[in-house]
Amino acid sequence: MPVKVFIPTPLRPFVDRQAAVEAEGRDVGEVLENIVRAHPQLRGHLFQADGQLRSFVNVYLNDEDIRYTGSGQTPVKSSDTLSIVPSIAGGSSPAARCC
Amino acid sequence: MGLAIPRSQLEAVQRHGEQTYPHECCGLLLGSIAEGGGDDGVRRIAEAYAMRNANEATPHNRFDFDPKEHLAAQRAARERGLEIVGFYHSHPDHPAQPSQYDLDHAAWPGYSYLIVSIQRGRAAERDGANSFELAEDRSRFLPEPIEIL
Numbered sequence: 001m002p003v004k005v006f007i008p009t010p011l012r013p014f015v016d017r018q019a020a021v022e023a024e025g026r027d028v029g030e031v032l033e034n035i036v037r038a039h040p041q042l043r044g045h046l047f048q049a050d051g052q053l054r055s056f057v058n059v060y061l062n063d064e065d066i067r068y069t070g071s072g073q074t075p076v077k078s079s080d081t082l083s084i085v086p087s088i089a090g091g092s093s094p095a096a097r098c099c
Numbered sequence: 100m101g102l103a104i105p106r107s108q109l110e111a112v113q114r115h116g117e118q119t120y121p122h123e124c125c126g127l128l129l130g131s132i133a134e135g136g137g138d139d140g141v142r143r144i145a146e147a148y149a150m151r152n153a154n155e156a157t158p159h160n161r162f163d164f165d166p167k168e169h170l171a172a173q174r175a176a177r178e179r180g181l182e183i184v185g186f187y188h189s190h191p192d193h194p195a196q197p198s199q200y201d202l203d204h205a206a207w208p209g210y211s212y213l214i215v216s217i218q219r220g221r222a223a224e225r226d227g228a229n230s231f232e233l234a235e236d237r238s239r240f241l242p243e244p245i246e247i248l
Binding site for chain 1: 125157
């Protein structure tokens, strides 16, 4: 049975505008790899060139950050869900390049 | 593209900034993305969703979301049939313009990044709210129009 992966809004154009996609896999790494194989435009938005998740991309297996459960080797089962949660931070000054 | 936001929700963002002053406030912009027609691609805001500034070290000029609280907010948005289409935060006693730090810590292109300026505890009346989208190559923020509904 596949695992459901919730897709953040800006990435939905790369998965045919779906809010969630499903993929098979024994662990988080396999599930994510199968999703980016099915939707290749997603790869660069989630992963660095070396195959690691981009620094601001957090992945939760149900309620747990996969960093603390074995990262890509975290086992999954069919009732699990994966959530992609971007790190959000910011703040004032100094001024950025704009326009 | 652009941002369309009810006046009540923009005012809610400004009030949030006034309440947290001199610290930065932050939150989500929940809504949908218009498809087709003259406003195709416009991010239409239904609700400004306040978040806690989890930066305890320097909240007067930095904010960040607690990731688990962000995860919970994602679920809350889904349950309400809304999408997270952007983020907001305030700049206490600074202009509503993105900083290098904002740029370095932006997420993906495709979100609206709304900034409000709070001057001496009050929402700035002139040039007090600006919205931006991140360039596809992440090199800069691009100003986007705000339509107040």
